[in-house]
Structures are given as structure tokens and as C-alpha cells.
Amino acid sequence: MFKYLKKDLPASIVVFFVALPLCLGIALASGAPLFSGLIAGIIGGIVVGSLSGSQVGVSGPAAGLAVIVLGAIASLGSFENFLVAVIIGGVIQIGLGIAKAGVIGYYFPTSVIKGMLAGIGIIIFIKQIPFALGLSDNVEFSEYVTDDHIAYSEYFKTLLDNISLGVVLITLISLGIIIFWSSVLEKKSKVFKIVPGPVVAVIIGVLFYVLVPEGSALAISAHNLVTVPVPESTSDFIGQFTFPNFSVITNSDVWIVGITIAIVASLETLLSVEATDKLDPEKRITPTNRELFAQGTGNILSGLVGGLPVTQVIVRSTANVSSGNKTKLSAIIHGFLLLISVIVIPHLLNLIPLGVLAAVLFVVGYKLAKPSLFKEMFRLGKSQYLPFGITVAGIVFTDLLIGVGLGLISGLLTVLYNSYKNSHFLHIKGGNGDKKHINMTLAEEVTFFNKGAIMRELKNIQDDSFVEIDITKTQSLDYDILEILDDYAFKAKNRNIDINLVHKKGEVKNPESFKEYFDEIISAD
Structure with a gap:
């Protein structure tokens, strides 16, 4: 592992600089103690980094879970109750790893997963606006709502009175630095990649x-600054960890949150694994089942000591690869650097304005939901942009689970509709004597979903026609379709319709039953 220390150590420093503001920022977006984001970063680096089979992936608190965490803490009543759900999620992830469910990510449509991340990005962006304006927590809209009146003017006046010009200014400056650093300076010289833009913004x-x-x-x-506990001694340091309230373990809501964390964290990890494996110059393949086991172990430990849920994170992993790392030692060292920063420089961390972290998260939210993504999904057609758009809208206007569920349903309906359309090809060739010649070619797979389309086509064929039904490419044909064809063969005699069945071994004119030929020609093969 230490063979490439000269390459892994510099990479770990870059990843540390990227991870520090993100750990704090994601905790801020999650409505959790800021220290919990640092704990997740430390465990993601040291524990998950050690157990993972990925040589380039870096784990820590993920922006994709921020919305879930924010809602779960509120619904479960306390952060201590939420930690129990994190542990449950970790146990489920270990179970998924043991059950070799590492392929689970392949069964979620890409359009729905991209919609999930885009919806989360929009919510993250919106949630940072109060921090970017420096608004205090006591400006609550509910205070201006009565049974028969909403005092909009008074609310907005109070809002404007509480805006901090200093916070607004440093948010804009930080945003400008981050954008200019990544879009201009990093492209001009590798020197600017050593210290990332977010760290410069923090300074x-x-x-x-x-x-x-x-x-x-x-x-x-x-109240507009980061607040990380400052330990005076070893016992103080240990005392700042939050521990789970296991008395709520029988609460069904806790289990629902735990299952949600397990599913979303696993999906985000598997997506990141797929992306980082493509970035790896040596094209090494990460064992996904082992990765789920590592992430589950990390989440159990994170939940036990007051940390946020952990996933493999594409932003940190990309920084790791672009910095020239060789092994997972860089991820492990970055975790130790985070631990040292919490112990040695907590006073310095508490001088960081929340507006700076809001600027970092504005960029994160934008990257998750950038306009080019919406354009790309629209360009790909209805089968992609409908599930994508429904998922985004569902997440933004309801919650994550409902949004993903609606996206999956719309994706399934899209597949069924496409299957309905593509079950067969109908072509009118012209005349065959006095009869119109119609060719119907069935697809490779025809299911009961196609019953309506095929029945409609057969019904619309005029009397006194010649119909050729071609099943040479058909590999799978539902019994429901065979019954339709058999019924049509019977009715065709009364309508003076001649049928020619074309199959792999030849032709059959006016078959009495399609079922016997299906058994003989397709099933036997």
C-alpha cells in the first residue's frame, strides 16, 4: 500500500481540501450538527477507505442524502433518533453486500436516477438561500400567518431588515472565486489544482x-459562523460525539428512514463506483458487493458516534483521480487529515462564515441540476425526459421517496407503451389477385401487454384479404397472443381472409391452430 506514497500523499492533501468545506456544507444543508459532517468524512476516509476494494473512490457525507437527512431529523424528533436509522441503513447495506446485491443499481432507470440527483440539487440550492443572505433563525413565515390573513408585506419587511450585507457580499465573493478558479485558473495551470477553489473561498x-x-x-x-465544538481536553473531545437513542428502535418511522438511507446511499455509491472506475487510468474494477459491505460498516460506525450517512462521493473521487493517486491510501490519509483538523484547528473552523459554505453548496446543487442535463434528457426523447421530469417534480414538490416512486412508475409505463407499439410491424404490399396482401411481422418478444395493439390491427383488416403472419424472428410469444391468433384463424374463414403463417422451417397456409406450430417451431428450438 505504501509503494506509491509519493503520489498518494499529495493527492490526499488535495482531497482533504475539497472534503473539509463539503463536510461542513453538507451538514449545514442537512440541518445536522456541523461536527456530524466531519465525523462522516473521517469514517468515510479511514474506515470505508480501508475496507473498500476501490483504489480511487473516496467516501464521506453525500449531498444526495442531505434532503433525506433534513426531513428525517424533523420527522423523527431529534438527531439522536435519526442516528438509529443510520445504523439500520448500514446493517441493511451489509446484508445487501452479503446477498451479492451489488448489481441493484442496474435495475433503476438512468433517467430516474438522474432525476433524483437533479431534484436533490434543486432543493439543496433553494435551502442555502437563507444562509447566503445571513438570515437569522427567528424569521419564521408561520409567525405572519393567521386564520384569515397572511401578512406578506410585514414578513418581507422583516426579511429585508434581517439580511446581512456582509454575508451577502462574502457569499458572492466566494461564489465568484469557486467558479473562476474551476473554469479559468485550473485550466491554465496545474498549480491551481493543488489548492481547490472552495478552500481559497474559505480562507x-x-x-x-x-x-x-x-x-x-x-x-x-x-450566528452566521460555523459552530464546531472546541475540546479543551481528551474527555471534552470524546464528549462532543452524539450517541443514538436506541429506545426508538421499535418505531416504524425509524425503520422506514433506515431503509430509505440504505437504498439511496447504495444507489449513489454504485453510481459513483461506475463513474470512478471509468476515470481510473488503470481501469481497475471495484467489487460492488464488497463496496456495499464497506459502506454499511461505515454507516453503522457513523451512526454510533453521531455522524451523517456515508456514501462514495464522485466530487472527492474525481479530485483524487485528477491529483494522480495510485491506491486507496490517499483516501485513508485524507480521513486522518480531517481528524487532525478537528483536534488541532477547531478555533479556525469556527471563523468560517456560513455564507461561504452556502456558496460551495450552490455550486454543488447547480452541478447536480445544471440546465445542460435537462436539455440532454429532453433531446433523448419522451422515454427519457418524462421519467426524469416526473422524478424531479415529485422530489421538489413532495419528497424523495414519492418522487422516485413516481419516476419508476412513469418509467415502467413508458416501457409498456413502447412494448405496446413495437410488438409488430404491419405492411400493406399491394394486391394478390383480387385480395389485398398484408404482411404482419411479430417482434422477438410479444407479451400480453401487446394484446390490445394486435387485436386492433387484426380487427381492422378488411374482408377478402390475404394476411401473412411472419414469426421467424419471434423467440417468446405469450399464451394470450396465441389465443388471439387462434380466434382470428377461426373467424378469418367466415370473412374470406386467407392466412399464411411464415416460420423458421417453412410456411403453413390457413393453419387450424397457431398453438401447435408455436410448440413445434419455437418451443422446440
Whole structure:
């Protein structure tokens, strides 16, 4: 493992710089203690990094779970109750790994998964607006709502009065730095990849807070800063961890959240694995079942000590690969660097304005739901953009599970509709003596979903016609379809319709029964 330390150590430093603001920012977006994001980053690096079979993947708290965490903490009543769900999710993931369910990601349509991530990106973006404006927690819309009146003007006046100009300014500066750094400077020189844009934004944010005098119009108040516990001793450090409340383990809502975490975290991990394996210059393949086991172990430990759910994360993994790492040692070292930062520089972390983290998450949300993605899905046609759009709308206007469920249903209906359309090909060739010649070619697989389409086509064929039914390419034909064809063969005699069945071994004119030929020609093969 230490053979490539000269390459893995520099990469780990870059990943640490990327991970630090993301750990804090995702915890902020999740409505969880900021320290919980750092815990998840530490465990994702050290524990999951050690157990994982991926040489390039990096794990930690994921933006894709922020919306779930935010809603779950509120619905379950406390962060301690939520931690029990994280542990349950981890146990389920280990079970999935042992059951060799690493292929589960392949059974979710890409359009639905992309819609899920885009919907989450939109919500993350929206949720950061109060932090970007420096609004205090006491500006609640509900206070301006009565039974017969909503005081919009008073609410917006209070809102404007509570906006912090300093926070707005540092948010805009941070956003500008991050965008300019990645889109311009990093492309000009590799030097700018050593220290990523978000870290530069954090440094500028800290300097802004320290240098702007208190009482100034641009001063940033304490409630707009990161609040990480500062340990005075080893016992204080241990005391700042939050532990799960196992008394709620029989609560069905806790189990529902746990199952949700397991499913979404596993999907996000498997998607990241697929993407990072493609980025790996050596094209190594990550064992997905082992990855689920590693992620499950990480989530159990994270839940036990007060951390957010863990997944493999594409942003950190991409930074790892682009920094030239060789082995998973870089991911492990980045976890130790996060641990050292929590112990050594917590005072410095508490000087970071929340507006800086909001800027980082604005970029994360934009990347998950960028306009080019919507254009691409629309360009791919209805079969892609309908499940995608329904998933996005469902997540944004209801919740994640309902959104994904609606997306899956729409995807299934799209498949059924396409199957309905593509069951056969009908072509009118012209005349055959006094009769119109019609050719019907059945697809390779024809199921009961195609009954309606085939029945309609056969019914619309005029009397005194010649119908050729071609099953040479058909490999699977439902019994329901055979019954329809048999019924049609019987009725065709009364309508003076001649039928010619074309199969792999020849032709049959006016068959008495399609079933016997299906058994003889297709089933025997």
C-alpha cells in the first residue's frame, strides 16, 4: 500500500481540501450538527477507505442524502433518533453486500436516477438561500400567518431588515472565486489544482470576518459562523460525539428512514463506483458487493458516534483521480487529515462564515441540476425526459421517496407503451389477385401487454384479404397472443381472409391452430 506514497500523499492533501468545506456544507444543508459532517468524512476516509476494494473512490457525507437527512431529523424528533436509522441503513447495506446485491443499481432507470440527483440539487440550492443572505433563525413565515390573513408585506419587511450585507457580499465573493478558479485558473495551470477553489473561498471568508471591524455595516455576526465544538481536553473531545437513542428502535418511522438511507446511499455509491472506475487510468474494477459491505460498516460506525450517512462521493473521487493517486491510501490519509483538523484547528473552523459554505453548496446543487442535463434528457426523447421530469417534480414538490416512486412508475409505463407499439410491424404490399396482401411481422418478444395493439390491427383488416403472419424472428410469444391468433384463424374463414403463417422451417397456409406450430417451431428450438 505504501509503494506509491509519493503520489498518494499529495493527492490526499488535495482531497482533504475539497472534503473539509463539503463536510461542513453538507451538514449545514442537512440541518445536522456541523461536527456530524466531519465525523462522516473521517469514517468515510479511514474506515470505508480501508475496507473498500476501490483504489480511487473516496467516501464521506453525500449531498444526495442531505434532503433525506433534513426531513428525517424533523420527522423523527431529534438527531439522536435519526442516528438509529443510520445504523439500520448500514446493517441493511451489509446484508445487501452479503446477498451479492451489488448489481441493484442496474435495475433503476438512468433517467430516474438522474432525476433524483437533479431534484436533490434543486432543493439543496433553494435551502442555502437563507444562509447566503445571513438570515437569522427567528424569521419564521408561520409567525405572519393567521386564520384569515397572511401578512406578506410585514414578513418581507422583516426579511429585508434581517439580511446581512456582509454575508451577502462574502457569499458572492466566494461564489465568484469557486467558479473562476474551476473554469479559468485550473485550466491554465496545474498549480491551481493543488489548492481547490472552495478552500481559497474559505480562507478569504475567514480573513473577511477577522478584518471587518465589529459594528460595521459589513460585519458578520456570530450566528452566521460555523459552530464546531472546541475540546479543551481528551474527555471534552470524546464528549462532543452524539450517541443514538436506541429506545426508538421499535418505531416504524425509524425503520422506514433506515431503509430509505440504505437504498439511496447504495444507489449513489454504485453510481459513483461506475463513474470512478471509468476515470481510473488503470481501469481497475471495484467489487460492488464488497463496496456495499464497506459502506454499511461505515454507516453503522457513523451512526454510533453521531455522524451523517456515508456514501462514495464522485466530487472527492474525481479530485483524487485528477491529483494522480495510485491506491486507496490517499483516501485513508485524507480521513486522518480531517481528524487532525478537528483536534488541532477547531478555533479556525469556527471563523468560517456560513455564507461561504452556502456558496460551495450552490455550486454543488447547480452541478447536480445544471440546465445542460435537462436539455440532454429532453433531446433523448419522451422515454427519457418524462421519467426524469416526473422524478424531479415529485422530489421538489413532495419528497424523495414519492418522487422516485413516481419516476419508476412513469418509467415502467413508458416501457409498456413502447412494448405496446413495437410488438409488430404491419405492411400493406399491394394486391394478390383480387385480395389485398398484408404482411404482419411479430417482434422477438410479444407479451400480453401487446394484446390490445394486435387485436386492433387484426380487427381492422378488411374482408377478402390475404394476411401473412411472419414469426421467424419471434423467440417468446405469450399464451394470450396465441389465443388471439387462434380466434382470428377461426373467424378469418367466415370473412374470406386467407392466412399464411411464415416460420423458421417453412410456411403453413390457413393453419387450424397457431398453438401447435408455436410448440413445434419455437418451443422446440
